[in-house]
Amino acid sequence: MRITITGASGFVGQNLVPYLKDKNYSVRILSVRNDSWKSQDVMDTGVFIHLAGKAHDTANTSSAEEYFKVNRDLTIELFNHFLKSEAKDFIYFSSVKAVADTVEGILTEEVEAKPFTPYGQSKYEAEQYLLNTQLPEGKRVFIIRPCMIHGPGNKGNLNLLYKVVEKGIPWPLASFENHRSFLSIDNLCYLVDQMMNNPNVLSGVYNFADDKALSTNELVTLLARVSNKKPKLWHISKGFMNGVAAIGDKIKLPLNSERLKKLTENYMVSNNKIKRALEVKELPVSAEEGLEKTIRSFKEK
Template identity: 65%
Template sequence: MKITITGASGFVGKNLSIYLKNNHHSVETLSLRGDWLSKLDKNTDAIIHLVGKAHDLENVSDDSEYFKVNRDLTIELFNEFLNSEVKDFFFFSSVKAVADTADGVIDENIIPEPLTAYGKSKFEAENYLLAQKIPEGKRLFIIRPCMIHGSGNKGNLNLLYKVVEKGIPWPLSAFENNRSFLSIDNLSYLVHKMLINSEIASGVYHFADDQSLSTNQLIVAINKALDRKAKFLSIPKGLIETVAKCGDVINFPLNSERLKKLTESYVVSNKKIKTALNIKQLPLSAEEGIIKTIKSFKIGS
């Protein structure tokens, strides 16, 4: 198949491009800067739209930028898809488009309640796409991944890795939680399977690894990748939260946003996509994916 990817220079785009090429697909990249309309191949088989303004941990980005990139640019590209010969359109949204926090398991039936400009801009793009009539022979896939990780990704996992690598006992063990992650390998596998399976219906699909992990289990997995025994330090929650608040006003590795990401529970169901694809389990377990990612950090350090 011939596949066009926007945002191909990013972490997901680079890894997905390699995976699809290795599975005998032809991959074209499309930059959405400048006169991109004239460069869009309207005879490609699928468009995978990865371009987006990511959530800003420092909370300094102007809200309008999120809507300009995540909503307006997506709508413009999607309208071109509707008027082309392209069969499939993948819009990579986010679970943050429907829930910033969650008490239970997040599935596709959740009532959307985005709180940030990032989440709201993704959700508004979703709403527009879902409101359009999809011509016969075309499919629209809205993908909501949870936290993606893998080689080349420098997010919160990299921060955890640096702490563990220095031999520092994990100081947040008093927090109990459960979180879903998504390895880039499992993401690429699911996209590939959706592309080649003509029976998959248009719709919203959540992407996540099969198992969720607590942050303490995450620390154990990171240490396993480093061939070490995990060390934990139990510090009262209240003290940690006070330190995080200080990090909101001074340049400190831990702030309230990072503490929330490290300690909150956020479990995402992948049942719908696995049922649609008739698969029992993804190639990598959650722990295997984490260990592979951490080993890539170790090699790259």
């Protein structure tokens, strides 16, 4: 089967492309950085996997127009090519942020969408176009909403947290007891492969997440264990730390309100729908195993 992938240079693409090649798929990388892709013959493919997109800018320096141009308009253009092509599946990587910036309880696919950022809004509007389009017979569209993806080579808050723990710096946010879902890149690749090859999986929206949510305190403890350090959890007043983050919004500090929210919010995501569709009880990599693999990659650098 030939698979056409956009956004192959990103973290997910760098892992998914070799994974699929190892499975003996014929993988074609399609660059959509400019309009030249429109003149290419992209019709002779079995599956489109659309990874390309504008990621959430935590520094908030990007204009709303940029998000909608890339995340919504480009997705619609590529999807319209899919409708005319021989491909049977269109897999669009959206985000849980397309429907909820914060979560009360556990996030399911049925939640009422309330995206508050241009990033989330642009992803959601692309989703709506795909869902509201009448599909020709024999075609499927999968909208994937992954939570925080991690794996070897991944950068971001997880890497920053590792550096804090590895240096023996106490974790000052232990008073914020929370639980958060993660997604290992290994489970992501497994799910994509399984969906493409299972004719019983219906078109629709599917959350991608590991089977278990972990608290930041549990994560810090895991980071410490892999680093051969004793976990240092400081239970400092939430009010005081919120004040520090507010100062960080005005002057450049390691902690600002956006980062504090990401590190301490509850964000639990259900993966029950995709597991039911695939008829699997659990994913191949546990949340702890996946995180430990990622953490060890930080240690090897």
